[in-house]
Amino acid sequence: MRGAAHTLKYLLLAAALAYPLLPFRDVYVLHVLVLIMVYMVLAMGLNILPGFCGLLDLGFVGFYGIGAYTAGLLTIHYNMSFWLIVPLAVLNGALFGVLLGAPTLRLVGDYFAIVTFGFSELVVLFLTNEIWLTRGPLGIPGIAPISLDVTWLATLLGVDERWRYAFRGEVPYYYLAMVMVALVFLVMTRVEDSRLGRAWLAIREDPMAAASCGVNLFAYKVIAFAVSTGIGALAGAFLARWTLFISPDMFKFWESFLVLCMVVLGGLGNIRGALVGSAILIALGEVLRVALPKLGLPAETRFLAYGLIMVVIMRFRPHGLFTQVAESTMQSGLIKDLRARIAARRTA
Amino acid sequence: MLEQQLVNGFTLGLIYALIAVGYTMVYGVIELINFAHGEIYMLGAFLTLSFISMGLPLPLAVLLAMLAAAAIGVLLDIxxxxxxxxxxxxAALITAIGMSIFLQNLAMIIWGSRPLPFPKQALPAFFSEPALTFSDVTISWMQVIIYAVALLLMVGLNLIITRTRVGTAMRALAQNQTAAALMGINVNRVISFTFALGSAMGAMAGIMVSMYYNTMYPTMGYLAGVKAFAAAVLGGIGSVPGAMLGGVVLGIAETLGAGYVSSPYRDGVAYAVMILVIIFRPSGLLGRAVTEKA
Structure with a gap:
């Protein structure tokens, strides 16, 4: 059973890697796949707050927007390389995260959710109204695509050529997005089982007990916020250099809700679940976008489905669809012993 | 100019107050931010429109819409x-957002996504005429009606909460649900009553706004709901007089902010007020100090 699941996983990965090289590849499908991967990064980033720390963040998209505008503006004005922009955008996102988080993370529950919500709405208002900086509702068109310049390597090797590769079409973005998802995934799974991750989970389960065990609630929450918002900004930077156009409309509240849906669908705190949730909801959204107008309904009504999904999941599985226990816990001798005994009793 | 701004701000503030009362009452009894409350406000306007187009006279249509909105509020809770x-x-908060999105899109399917005007022929002609004029300040009949209805509803609500058995039960529930249940209060019935009361007032606000601005659209509940929530927070969430005061203060602050500071940031006033109040004075203007129950 487990072996089959593993084989399936590798087969899927191989298929995903090979797809863009196949002759029957489709640009639209590739585009949707890249979009799914952008949302996977967002979902993994958001997951830290409601999933690991039990803090409902309703303003995640604000940081996505900050990342996107940081990348867009730096590209337009300074023609900066994407590889330099990524760390800057991430830092900028994390900076705003800490600025918002430091005074608000002492709040708990609904109040925290409301403040994050208000912040993201203020970000959209700012992007819409500060025309001198952001061109307002017109958005920023004509952002240069990503290019990879490794001429320095050529010089190093003594080759007198320009080794420069400009990203055109969906295929290079597809692979770059894959790398991004893999990196964030790797970092998140490692963090989940680290001291940091355990502190977050402790805060989620019982803040008071965590504090009395020596977990510095405030410090760990600020770190969680910074990491989460940094990842949001990373996805934003990628978005800006991929769609080559950004506008304030792309960062409205519904996006926050959509990402939250993905996290909840996958199971709060479940990293793999967040990936599955993103794939399902984006695919569903694309299907509904095509299907709804055929039924004579505006395409926006697909949110009706999202709303219903959330209500139904919360009704029957208030912790999310697939809840998960950290890998290290499953490896603990006690749990292993317990599982073995249960299995033995079953067979007996 | 300032006086006119104050008049307009006061009108807007009363509308916010009517919606905010619904948020604050529900929060008081079950500690839930009922995100879908803004949608009830929107449904109030659209239901009135539908009842009028069925040929019902205005007062009956308004009354039916309020009753229907109350029923929807109760159903939402159940x-x-x-x-x-x-x-x-x-989980409850996410469900509330889910219901809000669901209702908004349902309205979009039923009534279409484009703004609809309030049926002018159903309104008495004098509504848009000025009722009072002092030098350069005009108060229209519509505004007078908003003042009258809002004040009437709020006084009525206060009487219900302070003078009736069910109002006493509501206050008991807000203090301690278990103890209230032990005293023989039917908790679920009182919660349903709270939802009905809040929803009816929210719907009335929606109806009056759609008359005042002569437009209604399925997403109108979103911004109004957020602002009313900000008003409830400003007044002290859980406190009914606080919500009324918060609504009026926010309405005036917003109008003055738009008029004298920056009109593009009009909607930002509510967000800024909300964030600042939550950070610096979470108990609001009239609320009691709240501590989170784990």
């Missing part, structure tokens, strides 16, 4: 929130 009373609070 279907979506009641099963989650014992669940983590995150």
């Amino acid at each position: 279907i979506a929130y009641r099963p989650l009373r014992e669940a983590p609070r995150l």
Whole structure:
């Protein structure tokens, strides 16, 4: 059973890697796949707050927007390389995260959710109204695509050529997005089982007990916020250099809700679940976008489905669809012993 | 100019106050931010429109819309929130947002996504005429009616809360649900009553706004709901007089902010007020100090 699941996983990965090289590849499908991967990064980033720390963040998209505008503006004005922009955008996102988080993370529950919500709405208002900086509702068109310049390597090797590769079409973005998802995934799974991750989970389960065990609630929450918002900004930077156009409309509240849906669908705190949730909801959204107008309904009504999904999941599985226990816990001798005994009793 | 701004701000503030009361009452009894409350406000306007187009006279249409909105509010609680009373609070909050989006899109399917005007022929002609004029300040009949209805509803609500048995039960529930239940209060029935009362007032606000601005659209509940929530927070969430005061203060602050500071940031006033109040004075203007129950 487990072996089959593993084989399936590798087969899927191989298929995903090979797809863009196949002759029957489709640009639209590739585009949707890249979009799914952008949302996977967002979902993994958001997951830290409601999933690991039990803090409902309703303003995640604000940081996505900050990342996107940081990348867009730096590209337009300074023609900066994407590889330099990524760390800057991430830092900028994390900076705003800490600025918002430091005074608000002492709040708990609904109040925290409301403040994050208000912040993201203020970000959209700012992007819409500060025309001198952001061109307002017109958005920023004509952002240069990503290019990879490794001429320095050529010089190093003594080759007198320009080794420069400009990203055109969906295929290079597809692979770059894959790398991004893999990196964030790797970092998140490692963090989940680290001291940091355990502190977050402790805060989620019982803040008071965590504090009395020596977990510095405030410090760990600020770190969680910074990491989460940094990842949001990373996805934003990628978005800006991929769609080559950004506008304030792309960062409205519904996006926050959509990402939250993905996290909840996958199971709060479940990293793999967040990936599955993103794939399902984006695919569903694309299907509904095509299907709804055929039924004579505006395409926006697909949110009706999202709303219903959330209500139904919360009704029957208030912790999310697939809840998960950290890998290290499953490896603990006690749990292993317990599982073995249960299995033995079953067979007996 | 300033006087006119104050008049307009006061009108807007009363509308916010009517919606905010619904948020604050529900929060008072079950500690839930009922995100879908803004949608009830929107449904109030659209239901009135539908009843009028069925040929009903205006007062009857308004009354029916309020009753229907109250019923929707009660149903919302029974279907979506009641099963989650014992669940983590995150779950209830997410459900509330889910219901809000669901209702908004349902309205979009039923009435279309484009703004609709309030049927002019149903309104008495004098509504848009000025009722009072002092030098350069005009108060229209519509505004006078908003003042009268809002004040009437709020006084009525206060009487219900302070003078009736069910109002006493509501206050008991807000203090301690278990103790209230032990005293023989039917908790679920009182919660349903709270939803009905809040929804009816929210719907009335929606109806009057659609008359005042002569437009209604399925997403109108979103911004109004957020602002009314900000008003409830400003007044001290859980406090009914606080919500009324908060609504009026926010309405005036918003109008003055738009008039004298920056009109593009009009909507930002509510967000800024909300964030600042939550950070610096979470108990609001009239609320009692709140401590989170784990």
